[in-house]
Amino acid sequence: MIERRVKRAKEMVRLVNLDEIRDDLRMLEEAIEETWKFMREIGVTSICRECAKETGSCCKEWVEDEVDEIIILMNILMGVKIPEKRYKDGFCYFLSENGCVLKVRPVICVSFLCERITKKIGLEKERELQEIAGRELELGFIVREKILKMVSSYFSERSSSKSYRLPSHSPSKISST
Numbered sequence: 578m579i580e581r582r583v584k585r586a587k588e589m590v591r592l593v594n595l596d597e598i599r600d601d602l603r604m605l606e607e608a609i610e611e612t613w614k615f616m617r618e619i620g621v622t623s624i625c626r627e628c629a630k631e632t633g634s635c636c637k638e639w640v641e642d643e644v645d646e647i648i649i650l651m652n653i654l655m656g657v658k659i660p661e662k663r664y665k666d667g668f669c670y671f672l673s674e675n676g677c678v679l680k681v682r683p684v685i686c687v688s689f690l691c692e693r694i695t696k697k698i699g700l701e702k703e704r705e706l707q708e709i710a711g712r713e714l715e716l717g718f719i720v721r722e723k724i725l726k727m728v729s730s731y732f733s734e735r736s737s738s739k740s741y742r743l744p745s746h747s748p749s750k751i752s753s754t
């Protein structure tokens with residue numbers, strides 16, 4: 578359940594040594610802004626805004642399963658205010674009336690481009706966008722690994738709980754057994 582993942586992410590904050598990753602978070606934030614800047618420049622954000630008015634957006638409820646504790650934690654560390662409750666039934670927990678509240682988003686959200694967009698922007702801009710977004714994803718992965726190491730004790734404390742599911746991409750040394 579997403580609320581449980583949010584709760585766990587908030588509990589993990591105390592285990593993070595922010596000084597060690599401050600520069601990484603800043604670089605990641607810059608890379609995220611670069612992706613958004615390019616998306617604005619080539620008109621992706623306005624296409625999505627129009628589409629959202631017509632369809633309610635493609636941020637459906639199932640996508641929130643891609644947002645694990647570490648992604649939520651990374652967002653908290655970047656100052657994002659995590660919603661207290663779902664904005665719209667049937668839609669992702671992190672969707673607000675102004676779009677996604679997250680800075681760090683899962684891979685699927687960063688890399689997904691629907692046909693409506695690809696047809697409009699063309700292959701060249703699509704490739705360019707993928708390259709820019711790739712930098713965001715790469716940095717996100719590096720920061721994620723550093724944070725996972727810092728919060729590993731949180732997972733080992735709870736590893737006896739059968740209902741607990743480790744976030745994907747956990748370092749192999751953090752065993753769930």
Ligand code: SF4
Nearest residue numbers: 624625628634635691
């Ligand atoms: S990605 Fe495509 S389907 Fe999703 S909101 Fe944007 S235009 Fe609509």
Ligand code: SF4
Nearest residue numbers: 636640669672677686
């Ligand atoms: S972009 Fe944000 S609101 Fe949309 S599905 Fe992804 S995480 Fe959810």
